[in-house]
Amino acid sequence: MKWKFPLAKLKKTxxxxxxxxxxxxxxxxxxxxxxxxxxxxxxxxxxxxxxNWVAENAKDPNLRILDVRNxxxxxxxxxVPGAVNIADIAFRGPREGLPVQYWNNQKIxxxxxxxxxxxxxxxLVYSDESDVLGATMVAYLLExxxxxxxxxxxxxxxxxxxxxxxxxxxxxxxxGRFTVRDNPAVRVxxxxxxxxxxxxxxxxxxxxxxxxxxGEENLWIRNxxxxxxxxxxxxxxxxAENRHKLKSLNEIRTLLTQRNISRSDDIIVSCSTxxxxxxxxxxxxxxxxxxxxxxxxxxxxxxxxxxxxxxxxGAEQVS
Numbered sequence: 560m561k562w563k564f565p566l567a568k569l570k571k572t573x574x575x576x577x578x579x580x581x582x583x584x585x586x587x588x589x590x591x592x593x594x595x596x597x598x599x600x601x602x603x604x605x606x607x608x609x610x611n612w613v614a615e616n617a618k619d620p621n622l623r624i625l626d627v628r629n630x631x632x633x634x635x636x637x638x639v640p641g642a643v644n645i646a647d648i649a650f651r652g653p654r655e656g657l658p659v660q661y662w663n664n665q666k667i668x669x670x671x672x673x674x675x676x677x678x679x680x681x682x683l684v685y686s687d688e689s690d691v692l693g694a695t696m697v698a699y700l701l702e703x704x705x706x707x708x709x710x711x712x713x714x715x716x717x718x719x720x721x722x723x724x725x726x727x728x729x730x731x732x733x734x735g736r737f738t739v740r741d742n743p744a745v746r747v748x749x750x751x752x753x754x755x756x757x758x759x760x761x762x763x764x765x766x767x768x769x770x771x772x773x774g775e776e777n778l779w780i781r782n783x784x785x786x787x788x789x790x791x792x793x794x795x796x797x798x799a800e801n802r803h804k805l806k807s808l809n810e811i812r813t814l815l816t817q818r819n820i821s822r823s824d825d826i827i828v829s830c831s832t833x834x835x836x837x838x839x840x841x842x843x844x845x846x847x848x849x850x851x852x853x854x855x856x857x858x859x860x861x862x863x864x865x866x867x868x869x870x871x872x873g874a875e876q877v878s
Contacts, residue, residue, distance in 0.1 A: 603702045603742075605845040607713040607805055610723045613639060613683065623676050623732075624683045627693045628716065637725040639685065639716070643674045643732075647686065647693030650700060651832075657861055659832045664739040667704060677735035678705065685712035685719070691803040692793065695837040699854065705740025711841070715803030745840075746854050747827055749861055753868065755827065756786060762824040763788035766835045767859070774872035779863040783872040785829060789818055790875050793835050796842055808846060815847075819877070822849050829855035829862070 616622055617640065626634050626642040634644040649670060654660035661667065676682060682701055686694040694711050701709045712719060719725070747755070755761045765788040770776050772790040774783035784790070796811055798804040805811070820826070826849060828836035833856040844852040855862075862868060 603707045603709065603845075605698050605702060605709045605711065605841050607846065608683070608710045609713055610719045612710070613712065613719065614723065616681075616683075617641065619681065621679060621681050622683065623674065623680045625674060625676075625685075625697060626716070627684060627686045627697050628690065629686075629693065633687070633716075635727065637720065637727055639712070639719055640724070640726045640728075641730050642685075643730060645670060645674050645697075647690070647696055647834075650697065657857070657864070659834075659860065661700070661833070661856060664704070664741055667700060668737045668739040671701070671704065672735050672737040675730075675732040675735045676701075676706075676737050678738055678740070680706065680735070681708040681710070682706060683710045683712060685715050685803075687716045687803060689802040691715060691797065692834050692838055694803070695841045696834045698841060699745070699837040703742050703745050704737075705742055713804055714801055717801055718804055744853070746856050749855075749857055749865070752785070752827070752829070752855055752862070755825070756869070760824055762820060762826050764820070764826060764828045764836075764839060765790050766793035766828065766830050766839050768792055771831065771859075773874060774870070779859060781863045781866075781870050783870040784859075784875070785862065786869050786871040787877060788829070788871075788875060789820065789877065791815075791818060791820075791839065793830075793838050796838060805842070805846075811842060812847065815843075824851070826852045827855050828852065829858045831858055832860050833858045 624639055624642040626638050626644045627647040628634055628644065629646040629648055631644060631646070634642075638644070650667060651659045651661055684694045684697045684701075694715065698709050698711050763785050765772050765784050767790070769790055769792060771778065771782075772784045772788075776782065791814070794802060795814060796806060798806060826843060828839050830836040833854060836854045836858060840852055840854050843849040863870070
């Protein structure tokens with residue numbers, strides 16, 4: 560005799576199963592972005608590397624080298640073999656009336672693609688002397704765009720030229736396809752800054768020169784700094800003889816300890832235009848492994864236009 564399952568019971572069981580799946584989806588789906596972030600997006604690495612590293616990795620077909628010096632004749636006169644010149648100023652322009660804002664993701668992706676960068680590339684970035692800020696800015700934008708293996712040439716072109724052969728030849732390569740995979744976790748918006756001012760456990764670091772921090776120079780619509788910010792000018796992280804070369808990490812750790820910068824804090828780096836901030840962002844997050852460091856890209860260019868926001872002047876006031 561064949562076993563029979565009553566039709567009414569079958570329908571009831573089917574609807575019950577569908578209900579269980581629906582309820583489970585309400586719980587599981589909101590968690591997917593977080594689980595995917597850990598499972599499919601390994602942490603980005605930004606490192607500072609020596610000139611010898613370049614020679615050791617030169618034959619890697621996935622390595623792209625970006626020379627981000629702003630004067631093309633400097634590049635034409637000599638550059639690291641295989642390097643493509645993209646001036647760091649190419650990544651920014653006006654947005655809604657504000658100057659020097661980062662271009663939208665599509666345009667940033669096109670710039671990287673035209674330099675031969677793909678989503679699978681390893682990228683080395685360098686500039687020269689004080690323009691280490693341009694190099695760290697482009698490294699930051701690469702991380703922001705989803706790339707995972709990024710390096711900055713310690714000492715920049717000056718340090719490289721002193722010990723390694725350079726070239727005048729331009730590289731040949733195919734234009735890559737680069738799709739920006741935006742990583743919002745590296746930055747904060749103006750609205751977030753508004754909410755975080757004065758909050759316990761939040762530290763704003765301002766790497767601008769002391770006179771700008773104190774509001775002594777009449778440069779902006781309003782002059783000064785975010786209340787409670789710590790002023791750590793960016794050159795204090797670098798060698799006095801070559802601003803593209805970092806001090807030892809032990810020296811930088813000592814400096815941060817002296818300034819009571821805690822590893823447990825939510826650290827936001829805010830400067831003049833979102834460029835200077837990237838050096839300290841890279842060092843704290845990627846070299847010293849501080850767990851939560853972000854950039855306020857709008858920085859003082861944006862903040863100073865907001866007349867409802869508080870502005871502090873004079874020396875830093877840290878409670």
